[in-house]
Amino acid sequence: MKPFSPIDPAAVKLNDPVFAGRVEACRTSTIPSSVAKCRETGRIDVFRLAWKEGMPNRPHIFWDSDFAKVLEGMALMLALNPDDQALAGELDGYVDLVISAQQPDGYLNTHFTVVDPENRWKNIYDCHELYCAGHLMEAAVAHFRATGSRKFLDALCRYADYIATVFGSEPGKIHGYPGHEEIELALCKLADATGEAKYLKLARYFIDERGKQPNFFELEGQQRHASLNVDSLANRQAHIPVREQTDAVGHSVRALYLYTGMADVAMRTGDPSLLDACRTLFDSVAGKRMYLIGGCGSTPVGEAFTNDYDLPNDTAYAESCAAMALVQFARRMADATGEVRYADVMEQALYNGALSGISLGGDRFFYANLLTVDDATFTFGHIHTERQPWFDCSCCPTSFCRFLPQLGSLAWSRRPGELRCNIPAAGSVTSGGAAVKVSGRYPYDGEIGFEIISGGNFVLSVRIPSWCRSWSAALNGKPLETGAKEGYLTVSRDWKAGDRLELRLELTVDVVRANPKVTADAGKIALMRGPVVYALESVDNGPGVSTLIVPAEQAFRLGEAEGLAGVPAILGEALRESDESEGRLYFRNRTPSRTRTGFIAVPYALWQNRGKSELATWLRSN
Amino acid sequence: MKPFSPIDPAAVKLNDPVFAGRVEACRTSTIPSSVAKCRETGRIDVFRLAWKEGMPNRPHIFWDSDFAKVLEGMALMLALNPDDQALAGELDGYVDLVISAQQPDGYLNTHFTVVDPENRWKNIYDCHELYCAGHLMEAAVAHFRATGSRKFLDALCRYADYIATVFGSEPGKIHGYPGHEEIELALCKLADATGEAKYLKLARYFIDERGKQPNFFELEGQQRHASLNVDSLANRQAHIPVREQTDAVGHSVRALYLYTGMADVAMRTGDPSLLDACRTLFDSVAGKRMYLIGGCGSTPVGEAFTNDYDLPNDTAYAESCAAMALVQFARRMADATGEVRYADVMEQALYNGALSGISLGGDRFFYANLLTVDDATFTFGHIHTERQPWFDCSCCPTSFCRFLPQLGSLAWSRRPGELRCNIPAAGSVTSGGAAVKVSGRYPYDGEIGFEIISGGNFVLSVRIPSWCRSWSAALNGKPLETGAKEGYLTVSRDWKAGDRLELRLELTVDVVRANPKVTADAGKIALMRGPVVYALESVDNGPGVSTLIVPAEQAFRLGEAEGLAGVPAILGEALRESDESEGRLYFRNRTPSRTRTGFIAVPYALWQNRGKSELATWLRSN
Structure with a gap:
């Protein structure tokens, strides 16, 4: 099967009852309040590289990733609102600031530049360097796509090129891989944006090397007198090579970012063993280790997956970032395979455990998403029973900055000759020459209309969700007798402007x-x-x-x-x-x-x- | 009310269907296997002070407490079996070994003598020095009571005297208290055994000073650049002074050892405010934070109490040591107040969450006692779904060494003119001139006979458990019409040998x-x-x-x-x-x-x- 590709977020406009308001809240609230929090906590100023020991706001190892995610969100939002000059100007200033922190060799990490320069690349297991690099790459790609400017992208290419001199199979390089996965999927985006296969190659190296013997994290740990047991390795999905992994284990966000990167590499390289591993791991997640809300991670201990069917409601973790990551993993699998069950899980995580992490106003967050809460609920660390404006470890709020602008693009996929609707959120989509307007109040109502605004000869395939027990469709007023093919209603024709496909999904x-x-x-x-x-x-x-x-x-x-x-x-x-x-x-x-x-x-x-x-x-x- | 006192364990013989077998398993299995494990892991040899950096079995900060508890168990077991010459000889050799490790100034701690001498008393919050000292004191008192030899006792008095030169309100002393409570109750035992009020005074100092402002742990933490937040302080019950504490918080074993020590001090000093604090904290435990099995600690995170009514069954902790500690706290409260509700809880924890921690064979243990277990159960750290022979942190197995020999003494209390039966386990008790034989199969059967073997003028009071909806009693064959007084059937008479009190508790x-x-x-x-x-x-x-x-x-x-x-x-x-x-x-x-x-x-x-x-x-x- 020819895989599907995502549709550019800017190609989808929304006016549905769920996504549209969330995107707007992101624009008016989540992004501005996250920028303010980043400023307040030193996460922006740190890029001036002026911090010295003894000053307040000691730069943390994950700070760069937080601000990178905000920048990515700003870029994605700018793509949705290309006329927003204020946003464009603000983003441009931040991009210049970030680039200014890049070292002559291409290295770009504030913590290891101003706080701990002698420990660059010394503790990959814990210290988030490659993770931060990945988020900066994602931000740079989004900035490039939104503005056409290459300055941020080129800077991150320089960083990626430098990383490729540090990591790899060649003698003298570190035969390692990230302690917090993310850069794998980011390198795929960098490869797509630049057309440079070398970034895909580096992503593949990180994936292929992971968990091999002798174990990199064990060797690295010995250098700093840290003994890592099998649980420590499994928390980072590095206990065995990824193709031998059958259970989703360890830190759930790390795991799902890894699996997403694996699916990205598998799609781009056509590697069947890697895609098979993704299928197996997806089944482990969705078939045995996922809350009904699409939440992942059954324990705060290590923020981790535990065992099959261990899904306690009162001591759940179900981190917001993990649900967002599952959406991305499921989306990759839906695109790679065209199978409806992946889109079903994407939708399940999206409407429930992902969006539950942010308030309707866009400025209050859950890090952990419990399923039972009362006065007795045990709260500690990142677990709260009331939404919070920020966290010391603020991955979740900043993840929403970049997740919400993508909501529209999650609804649609495309491949040559086919436009696929996975989530019929009201609004419109344009792809190639085609333009389709979607009406209705999905997911609150099952009556959905697809009106062709600009036609052509293509397949329009619309998901019939597995939860739907009864449905019907009509084309230009005439009942469609054709059934769904493997979970999709597929209509192939030379669409004319004004053609109208009506779909009725029974909602009970x-x-x-x-x-x-x-x-x-x-x-x-x-x-x-x-x-x-x-x-x-x-x-x-x-x-x-x-x-x-x-x-x-x-x-x-x-x-x-x-x-x-x-x-x-x-x-x-x-x-x-x-x-x-x-x-x-x-x-x-x-x-x-x-x-x-x-x-x-x-x-x-x-x-x-x-x-x-x-x-x-x-x-x-x- | 004149408080009750415990009865010497050696004064109670057991032949009931629950306790007797447990004590025997302790003698034949728990103690010998714990000695073997202590030997194997280096916990005995460490007292030779010959360990050097680079050798295997690096002595841990809590090792002394483990072996001390085994020694206490051996001494208690020797008291039950005074003719066991092999046990007496083995114990004597270990006592000599332990004493040989005492430093000229009286200090007796292997870790801080051989591993980390420059950090003696530098991290009381974490490093268990006073905790280990307390367990050595308890062992020494048990050894003294079993053998009459003062050598171990005198060594621990020297240590206690030295500790009193280090800690106290006087200028130049550390105004501190243990990070893991235990020494408070041990000092009370030392005071009882020696008649020296100075040990009670030191116990009282540790209790009175705890949680006062400026906070000792915060000040100590600043010295080693550790910042302790209120949760860290509460984990050690040091967030506020003990008399202001109304909720049982923090590490459950620490908490219950503290409360037991508070009750000990309150009983010995007649301090009503301290006893009131004990009542309040007991109500917090038993009324809002205790599993049905008498287990305490609802989370493995900090091995701690959490919130009122937060009692998850699948992610419980309910540490065996905590249940044993609750038995001791409840026993103190029962003795201090004479109120039946404390004895009810003692019994509940004893027959369930305490004894569940050890196998019938005496050599397999649970550290955490979950209430729901299946293949999905999340196990990590000390949580296991199958009993284990030992743990790296082996507090629970060694606690059983000293807990099981006390089972008989938990059944009975006395005060001048009164002999009180809290648990009518079959066997016999002697106290003063009185001797009573108990028959029956309690708790599996409700028919209990008390036969006077050696009489005298005294009150025999027998607990009518609060769970019992119907009961009757007969004295020498004649129904007793008198009701229970505040939970106890109380018969006052000049008892003659052969007198027989029959009690029938309805068991449904x-x-x-x-x-x-x-x-x-x-x-x-x-x-x-x-x-x-x-x-x-x-x-x-x-x-x-x-x-x-x-x-x-x-x-x-x-x-x-x-x-x-x-x-x-x-x-x-x-x-x-x-x-x-x-x-x-x-x-x-x-x-x-x-x-x-x-x-x-x-x-x-x-x-x-x-x-x-x-x-x-x-x-x-x-």
Whole structure:
């Protein structure tokens, strides 16, 4: 199969009820507030290389990546709004500042330039140098695509060329690979933007070398008297070569960035063993280690994947960055294989565990996305029960700066002769000579219209989601009898302007259960409508949402929750048990009585947008 | 109220169905295997002070405490078996070895003598020096009581005297207190054994100084450029003065050792504010932060208490040492106040979360005691799903060496004119001139006989457990009409040899529910019979025990599980749901069907004694 390619974010305009508002909040709030936070914390000024020991705001090893992600977001946003001169000017200034920090040899890392110059490349396992480099490359590529200017891109090419003199299989080079993966996928973007195969080659080297014996991280660790056990290696996905890895292990963001880079390299090199490894690892994630919301990472210990079916709701991690990374990995797999199941998971992570990480206003964040929250929830480190404006380790807010402007491009893919809609978000897309307008209120409504604005001879393929039990389509008013082919409704014709494809996806309130091996969800149900996971908040239902009993067999209704106008809420009947505990922790031989009550469920991703609230996603049932 | 005192362990003989076998396993297995492990790992040889950098088995900061606890266990076991010449000889040799490591100034710590002499008392927050000292003191006191020899005791008095020159309120001394509490309760024992009030004074200083401003740990941390935040201080219960602490926080073993020491000091000084603080902290533990098994510590992160009602079953910690410490704290509170509720909790922790930490054979251990275990259980650090013979940080195995020989003494307390039975374990007790023989099979049977072997004019008070809904008693065959007074059946008379008090405690299978605020247990039941918590193992019930549905309203029966002869098992009806997942992680709109099946529940403390098994303690119910 000829793989699909992404469509440029700027080629998609949105006016749907979910994405469009998020992109706008990113423009008006997420990016400006992240810039302000970067300034406040020293993450911008550090590029002046004027920091000295004893000054406040000691530059951290991951700072460059934070600001790089903001810059990438600004560039992507500029591509969406090419007339925004203020944004263009601000971005240009920052780019000059970043470039000014580049060393004569091409090295570009503020921490190891001003804080710890003697330890450059000495602790790749921990110190994020290649990770920061990757994010700068992504920013440079986005800047190049948005502005046409090569200055940032050329600087990062110089850095990448220098890195290629440091790392590689040749004698005298470090036979190593990043402790925090990311540069692999970034080098693929750099290769695409420049047409230079050498960057793809370096990406492939990092992937192929990973986990081989003798183990680089073990050897490196011995140099600094650190002993790394197999768990330490697995946390970095470096315990065995990537093609031998069958379980998604270790730090979930690292893992998913690696897998995304593997898929990128596999697509560009046509390496079937690498794509097979991606398939296997994807199945491990989505088939055994993923929360219903598309969240990954079942423990804060190492921010990591744990075991098959270990998906505790109250001590979840499900980092926002991991959900965004899963979206990207799934998107690569959907494009590489054309298989609908990858797009299904992309959509599941996107509408739930990714967007849950940011407030509707765009300026409050969850790092960890728990599925059950109340006053008892154990919060430490990056786990919070209320959205935060920033974190010391602020990967998630800055990830949203660059993730949200891509929402439109996630909806569509293309390959020669075919335009593919994976998510029918209302708006429009242009690709080659074709232009299509999408109408409707997906994912809140299943009636979707595709109107050809500019036609031509091409295939329009539209995903029929696997959650959809019944659907129908009509072309220019006439029912289409053709079925879906492997998950896609595929219409091939010489499209004329004004042609109209109508699609009706049946949206029902579905009762979801987990595989019985997921003991955390035993006896519980979740509610979904289409791709959207619903949850109960105490702002709607009063305290004790985890103790409400929601019978599975009932006529659920749609309505609206206060403060979430335009968003369908699910309404139904529940039972509330009496408290027979008399204030004690445990009590014997008293059967609580039950009273009937109603419940209101709202989309999981929208929780904690109306003040402090309890949360229950998996609901006690009967 | 005149407080109660413990009865010497050697004054109690046991032949009950739970404790007696555990003590014997400790004698024949736990102590010898711990000695062997201490020898193997270098924990004994280290006292020769011959270790040099570069040699194997680098002495760790907590090693002295491990071997001290084994020595304490040997001394307690010698007291139970005074004719065991081999044990006496072995112990004597070890005591000489330990004493030989004492420095001229009285200091006695192997790590800071051979590994890191320049850092003595430099990092009290982390480095366990006072903790190790306390365990050596406890061992020395036990050795003195078992043998009458003062050599170990005198050595530890010299150490304590030296410590009093280092720590205290006087100028030039360190105004500090232990980073791992324990020495407080040990100093009280030293004071009791020697009659020297100065040791009680030092214990009181450590307690009174703790958490005061300016904060010692913060000041100490600044010296070594470590910044301690409020969580770091709270992990050591040093965030505020102890009398202002209302919630049990931080590292659960540290906390419970501190509270035990506080109760010891309060009892000996008659300090009402300190005893009030103990009451408050006990209520925080037992009323809001304790697992049903008496386990404490809801997270492996910092091995710590978390929040009220946060008691996850699958990611529990419930360290064995914490349950043993809770037994000691509860015992102190029972003795200090005479209130039955403290003895109730002592019993609950003892028969469940403490004894679960060690195999029936005495040589396999749990460090963390989870309440739900299956293949998905996330294991790391000290969390295991199968019992282990030893741990790198082997506090729990060595704690059992000294805990099990005390089981008999936990059953009884005394004060002038009164002999109090808190746990009617079969066996005998002698105290003053009185001797009482106890018959029966408590806690597996509620018929208990107390036969006076040697009489006198005294009060015999016997606890009526709060879990007991119906009981009766007879004296020399005649029904006793007198009720229980504040939880105790109290018979005051001039007891003659041959007098016989018969007590019948009704033992029923009880359905236990948790306070609805414990969301982890919502919709679930646990089964208890008397003080014993029951649980389902897959060795009896097949895999998937967490998914079995156990209706609360049914006629539970008693039986026996294979491989656990003599232990009542609970038998009943359960429902098993069909697996409709088709191997997927989540599935929609399919209602699993249910088939009837039986279940067998065994005492929680006995799980994993018959090979690898799944575990469910809180059971899905209807």
